[in-house]
Amino acid sequence: MPDIRLYTANTMNGWKPLIFLHEAEIEYDLVPISFAKREQKSDWYLKLNPNGRIPTIVDTSNDDFVVFESGAILWYLAEKYDRFLSHDPKVRSETLQWLMFQMGGIGPMMGQAMYFQRIAKPTGHEDEYAIDRYVN
Numbered sequence: 001m002p003d004i005r006l007y008t009a010n011t012m013n014g015w016k017p018l019i020f021l022h023e024a025e026i027e028y029d030l031v032p033i034s035f036a037k038r039e040q041k042s043d044w045y046l047k048l049n050p051n052g053r054i055p056t057i058v059d060t061s062n063d064d065f066v067v068f069e070s071g072a073i074l075w076y077l078a079e080k081y082d083r084f085l086s087h088d089p090k091v092r093s094e095t096l097q098w099l100m101f102q103m104g105g106i107g108p109m110m111g112q113a114m115y116f117q118r119i120a121k122p123t124g125h126e127d128e129y130a131i132d133r134y135v136n
């Protein structure tokens, strides 16, 4: 049985651990989370990820240790499998700087841009100011 059980869906944050596991050639169990059924907000899933979002992993080889937040998942997998994160403090720091940049900057801005352009706009809640801000 693979160590890692991955709860995810077909979104950009959901792909991040999949890309890691694929590139590192690590086997995993996949549990698809249905947004249509709002499984990410169900009681059983909120016990794993109190933020009610994907992705989440469970490491069955480590007391069923749960990791949520895609950046923390990548970091955990990098340390567990000793892949993609250098032991050299400067190189390691550079990798983590880009991870933080993606998690704290690019990711949330892209999420808001997507929301205002693709979700709010078609429902008539058009906000060009918000779209300009998050796109630019």
Ligand SMILES: N[C@@H](CCC(=O)N[C@@H](CS)C(=O)NCC(=O)O)C(=O)O
Residues within 6 Å of the ligand: 011, 012, 013, 014, 035, 040, 052, 053, 054, 055, 068, 069, 070, 071
């Ligand atoms: N900071 C979180 C963001 C996770 C996130 O926003 N996931 C989205 C999909 S990309 C989600 O689960 N959306 C469903 C919802 O908000 O109910 C991470 O990086 O894991």
